[in-house]
Amino acid sequence: GESVGLHLPTLSVQEGDNSIINCAYSNSASDYFIWYKQESGKGPQFIIDIRSNMDKRQGQRVTVLLNKTVKHLSLQIAATQPGDSAVYFCAENRRSNDYKLSFGAGTTVTVRA
Amino acid sequence: DVKVTQSSRYLVKRTGEKVFLECVQDMDHENMFWYRQDPGLGLRLIYFSYDVKMKEKGDIPEGYSVSREKKERFSLILESASTNQTSMYLCASRGTTGDEQFFGPGTRLTVL
Numbered sequence: 573g574e575s576v577g578l579h580l581p582t583l584s585v586q587e588g589d590n591s592i593i594n595c596a597y598s599n600s601a602s603d604y605f606i607w608y609k610q611e612s613g614k615g616p617q618f619i620i621d622i623r624s625n626m627d628k629r630q631g632q633r634v635t636v637l638l639n640k641t642v643k644h645l646s647l648q649i650a651a652t653q654p655g656d657s658a659v660y661f662c663a664e665n666r667r668s669n670d671y672k673l674s675f676g677a678g679t680t681v682t683v684r685a
Numbered sequence: 686d687v688k689v690t691q692s693s694r695y696l697v698k699r700t701g702e703k704v705f706l707e708c709v710q711d712m713d714h715e716n717m718f719w720y721r722q723d724p725g726l727g728l729r730l731i732y733f734s735y736d737v738k739m740k741e742k743g744d745i746p747e748g749y750s751v752s753r754e755k756k757e758r759f760s761l762i763l764e765s766a767s768t769n770q771t772s773m774y775l776c777a778s779r780g781t782t783g784d785e786q787f788f789g790p791g792t793r794l795t796v797l
Contacts, residue, residue, distance in 0.1 A: 581725075604784050615689070615775055615788035616728075661727060671716060671779055672743075673786060675728040 582680045585656075591649040593679050595662035598643060602664040606673065607636060607647045610659045619647070619660075649681075657683045688712070689789035691776055697795045704763040706792050708776030716779040717759035718786060719743075719751060721772040728775060734759055766796045 585591045597605070603624040608616035622629045622636045622645075629636050635648040645662050659680050663673040692707035710717065716735050720728040720743075730743030734753040748770060752760040759778075763770055773793050777786040 606785065608788075613790075615777075615790045617788070618785050621784060663728075665784070671784065672718075672730065672733065675720075677725055677727040 580679055581677065582682070584682045584684060585652045586684050587652060587654060589652055591647075591652045591656065591681060593647045593649075593660050593662075593681065595645040595647075595676055596643060597645060597662075597664050599664060599666065599674070600643070601667040604665040605636070605638060605645050606663050607634075608661045608663065609656075610661065610678070612658075616661060652681075652683050654683050654685065657681055689776055689778055689787050691774075691789040691792050693792050694790060695793050695795075697797065698763075698766050699797055700767060702763075702766050702796075704766050704794065704796075706761040706763075706774055706776075706794070708759045708761070708778075708789055709757050710759075710776075710778040710787070711757065712778065712780060712787070713756065714778035714780045714787075715756070716781075716786075717753065718777040718779070719749075719759065719761045720775045720777065721745070722775055722791070723772050731761065766794075768796050770794065771796045 606621040607619040609619050610616045620631045620636050633650045637646045659678045661678045663675045666672050689710045698704050718733040719731045722728050729745050731749050732751040734740045737756050740751050750762045773791050775791045776789040779786045
């Protein structure tokens with residue numbers, strides 16, 4: 573079946589280092605991908621998104637890379653800060669132009685001081 | 686800023702009770718969603734609505750129903766709560782001009 577998954581459930585990062593969070597997807601029909609951040613006790617918040625006609629998109633301290641050949645998505649966080657500690661979810665739409673999303677299980681990022 | 690609010694942050698109910706979870710958004714969004722979030726499973730779609738009085742089942746609709754009488758409000762109903770419905774419930778909304786879903790803070794429901 574179709575699924576969105578993150579490679580690692582947890583990631584520990586030293587403050588100041590760069591973080592890379594990975595996500596694999598299996599639905600070739602997906603054309604929209606999005607990353608959310610969820611802090612403890614809060615709902616998911618949008619970080620960055622990317623469409624399938626792009627390979628890379630940059631935001632403030634974050635970069636999303638999309639490799640359609642191997643169906644892989646990654647989120648890079650530059651100069652990780654304590655406030656980046658959270659659960660990160662990738663999601664994809666279920667088919668082209670569909671607004672329903674399929675979510676991965678999430679990666680818990682812990683920033684070490 | 687889009688604001689999605691949920692009626693309760695924490696709720697404790699007994700098995701067999703009827704439970705109402707309310708969600709309100711203030712951005713005139715057409716699409717609204719209810720998810721449940723469980724450890725290791727991510728977010729799973731229960732129901733969604735693409736317009737007033739319109740609804741469609743998501744991936745796990747069993748044991749739930751929904752109501753959308755007004756555009757800004759989307760309610761999730763547990764007709765007879767069971768212990769396996771203990772979970773975090775998240776509401777989201779989305780407009781027609783963007784792809785991003787905006788989430789509420791969640792309701793942590795415990796069924797005893």
